Every structure is written in structure tokens, then in C-alpha cells.
Amino acid sequence: YPNIFSTPLTPKSKEIVQNPERHQNDAEKAKEFYESEMTKAFTESNRVLKENGILVVVFAHKTTSAWETLVNSLQNSGFVVTSSWPLRTERKSRLRARSSAALASSIFIVCRKRKKSEDGYFNEVKGELKERISRKLDQFWSQGIGGADFFFCAIGPAVEVFGKYNKVTRLSGEKVTVAELLDLIREIVTDYSLHKILKGRHMGKVDEETRFYLLWRWAYDDNDVPYDESRKLAQALGTEIDELLNNKDMLEKKADKVNLMDPWKRKRSPHLGEPKGGVNSPMIDVIHKAALLWESGDNRELTEFLEESGYEKDEAIWNVAQAISDVLPDGNKEKQVLQGLLASKQSISKDIDTSGKQGKLQEFMK
Numbered sequence: 001y002p003n004i005f006s007t008p009l010t011p012k013s014k015e016i017v018q019n020p021e022r023h024q025n026d027a028e029k030a031k032e033f034y035e036s037e038m039t040k041a042f043t044e045s046n047r048v049l050k051e052n053g054i055l056v057v058v059f060a061h062k063t064t065s066a067w068e069t070l071v072n073s074l075q076n077s078g079f080v081v082t083s084s085w086p087l088r089t090e091r092k093s094r095l096r097a098r099s100s101a102a103l104a105s106s107i108f109i110v111c112r113k114r115k116k117s118e119d120g121y122f123n124e125v126k127g128e129l130k131e132r133i134s135r136k137l138d139q140f141w142s143q144g145i146g147g148a149d150f151f152f153c154a155i156g157p158a159v160e161v162f163g164k165y166n167k168v169t170r171l172s173g174e175k176v177t178v179a180e181l182l183d184l185i186r187e188i189v190t191d192y193s194l195h196k197i198l199k200g201r202h203m204g205k206v207d208e209e210t211r212f213y214l215l216w217r218w219a220y221d222d223n224d225v226p227y228d229e230s231r232k233l234a235q236a237l238g239t240e241i242d243e244l245l246n247n248k249d250m251l252e253k254k255a256d257k258v259n260l261m262d263p264w265k266r267k268r269s270p271h272l273g274e275p276k277g278g279v280n281s282p283m284i285d286v287i288h289k290a291a292l293l294w295e296s297g298d299n300r301e302l303t304e305f306l307e308e309s310g311y312e313k314d315e316a317i318w319n320v321a322q323a324i325s326d327v328l329p330d331g332n333k334e335k336q337v338l339q340g341l342l343a344s345k346q347s348i349s350k351d352i353d354t355s356g357k358q359g360k361l362q363e364f365m366k
Contacts, residue, residue, distance in 0.1 A: 016041060018069070035069045042077035046113060053113075055079060060089070060106040060152075063229055064182045067155050071163075071178045079111040080163045084156020086145055105149040107156050120165035122176050126184065129161050133188050141196060147219045151189050158185045186236040190215060197327060201319035208239040209248060209282040210320060216260050218327040224257035248282070262334050263288040273309055280310035287321050287341075291334070294341040303352055312352050318345055 018034035020027045045055050059070055074081065086105040136157040137150075145153055158181060162168060168176040194211060197218055212234055216225075219233075230251070231241040241258070244250045249269045251258050266272055266288055273281050273289030280286075286309045293302040311317045321338055328335035 038073035039076045046078045055111040057109045080114045081159040083110040086153040117166040120168045207282045210284040213284045230258040291337045
């Protein structure tokens with residue numbers, strides 16, 4: 001094939017990449033081009049593959065939109081995913097991984113030709129999905145896979161189930177999209193991860209913002225994350241990204257990236273952790289304010305704040321603080337302050353009890 005190697009450089013015009021700059025900065029056209037061309041490539045692979053042959057695709061991307069495009073292309077070209085496994089392929093010390101939620105693993109996806117074409121009903125497929133994903137997540141967890149990689153490792157097992165069917169529909173006849181499948185995967189993984197991170201500790205009715213903070217710290221630490229991925233994580237946990245950005249002072253946005261604010265950045269909020277209209281503030285707000293007061297050494301104000309917060313007798317707040325400390329890396333400033341606060345738990349609880357008794361005595365004397 002002399003023509004293929006006739007040029008000094010690799011031809012770029014037909015390269016299958018999703019690059020808006022090649023489509024007048026139109027992101028939607030870039031996505032359509034990528035999905036269309038990938039489908040053509042997989043269709044040709046399907047055509048030349050023997051009936052009992054396999055196609056292995058190696059893929060790694062930290063946005064679910066890219067995974068949606070890949071899965072759509074595989075399904076539209078007549079392939080079914082029969083197995084998948086994450087392998088650590090990247091060095092943590094590489095330049096690309098610095099200050100970024102870059103993935104350390106690539107997913108190896110084994111595909112075969114779809115032998116039969118049948119439809120599935122979402123209510124039935126959903127149960128099969130949860131069972132399959134949970135079983136595989138146990139394996140991934142035992143292998144030490146965590147953080148951002150953990151979310152995307154679950155996609156392979158889910159597609160093994162979902163991809164068996166020509167299409168999956170609801171009872172109404174409406175087709176379930178790959179995007180909806182990925183949303184369901186994220187919900188399953190977040191529930192599983194929270195349970196594992198807390199190590200069986202009692203969580204009580206922990207609010208959505210606190211769950212979001214804990215899971216972010218576990219998955220991304222203090223790295224920047226694409227806005228859309230942040231939005232999907234928030235949605236899976238029952239909250240809204242714009243609410244966390246604009247009204248909760250929990251996130252900050254830099255261009256198209258988002259990052260969590262640590263306690264010192266959140267310190268600028270004048271009423272952090274204080275009840276509003278008789279409703280307790282999110283638990284994470286109280287933990288952060290308590291950590292800041294502990295750091296300042298003002299034990300009296302710390303005791304008074306916890307008494308007024310509504311969480312003074314709630315063991316769950318200490319369990320969540322411990323879980324956040326556990327997932328943060330050694331040397332992290334927030335981890336160190338939380339460890340100090342947790343070490344003072346007994347004396348703080350004693351001060352609260354003493355303060356409560358004095359208050360009751362004063363009330364009795366009146």
C-alpha cells in the first residue's frame with residue numbers, strides 16, 4: 001500500500017478526533033463528526049472480523065459525554081461489549097496529571113459481533129445493571145482502584161448488560177439513551193462509594209451538599225474538573241451545580257473548570273454554618289466553621305457555635321469529618337486541621353455538656 005505511507009507526516013484532515021476548532025468552533029458538529037466517523041470505523045471492523053473474532057478497544061476519558069459517543073458508535077456498528085477491565089496505564093507523576101483530575105487507568109473493552117437482536121425493558125434491565133455493576137465494583141475496590149477512575153471503570157460492566165439488546169425501552173415505548181444509562185451508572189457508583197468511604201459509620205440524614213463535598217474530595221482531591229462533569233456529579237447526589245457555585249459558596253469556577261473551596265476560602269462567608277430561618281446549615285458548612293474556630297484556638301466560641309448549629313449531639317457530623325480526613329492525602333492542610341478537631345472531640349463534647357447544664361441551672365434560677 002505505497003500511497004498510505006507516501007506523505008512525510010500523518011494526514012490530519014481525516015483524523016477521527018472531536019476538535020471544535022476543525023468545525024468553526026462548533027462543539028456539536030465536532031461531536032457529530034466524531035461519532036459518525038467512529039461508527040464507520042467500527043462498522044468496517046465488524047465487516048472484516050471473523051464470526052468468532054474479538055475487537056479490543058482501549059479508551060480513557062474523564063467526561064461521560066466522550067463515553068456516550070464511544071458507546072453509541074459501538075452499538076450502532078453491530079458490536080456488543082462482552083467484557084471490560086481497567087488497567088493502570090499512566091504515571092501519577094506525569095506532567096499531565098499535575099493540578100488535574102487526570103485518569104490513571106484505561107478501560108480495555110472486549111467486543112464481539114452481536115449475534116441476535118432483541119429489545120429489553122428498562123425496569124428489568126435496571127435490576128440486572130445494579131447487580132452486575134455492584135459485583136464488579138467490589139472487584140475494582142479490592143484492586144485499589146479509586147477516585148475519578150472508579151466512576152469510569154463501572155461503565156464497561158454496565159455496557160456489557162445494556163449492549164446485549166438492540167435497544168432498551170420503557171413500558172411507554174420510549175427508548176432509553178446511552179446518556180440516561182450513564183446517569184444511572186453514576187447514581188449507582190456514588191451510593192456504593194459513599195458506603196465504602198464511610199466504612200460502615202453512621203451517616204444519618206446527611207444533606208446533599210455534604211455528600212457532594214465528601215465524594216468530590218475522594219474522587220478529585222483539590223484538582224480542577226470540567227464543569228459538565230461537576231454538574232453530573234451534583235445531579236447524581238440530588239443537588240445543583242449552579243446552587244453550589246452561586247448560593248452555597250462551595251465551588252469556584254475558572255473558565256470551563258470547577259474546583260472545591262477549602263475552609264479558608266469559605267471563611268469569607270460571614271454566616272458560614274449558622275442556621276437560617278430555623279433550618280440547620282449543611283453539615284459540611286458546620287464542619288468547616290468548627291475547623292476554623294479550632295485552628296484559631298477559641299474553644300469557647302467553638303463550643304457556643306456547635307451548640308447553636310443544631311448538630312451538637314449528632315454523632316454523624318464527627319463521622320463525616322473523619323471520612324473527609326480519611327480521603328484527603330497526607331500533608332493536606334485541611335486534613336491536619338480536621339484531625340486536630342477530631343482529637344478534641346471528647347473535650348468539646350464535655351464543654352457542651354457543661355454549658356448545657358449551666359444553661360438549665362440559670363433557667364431554673366429564673
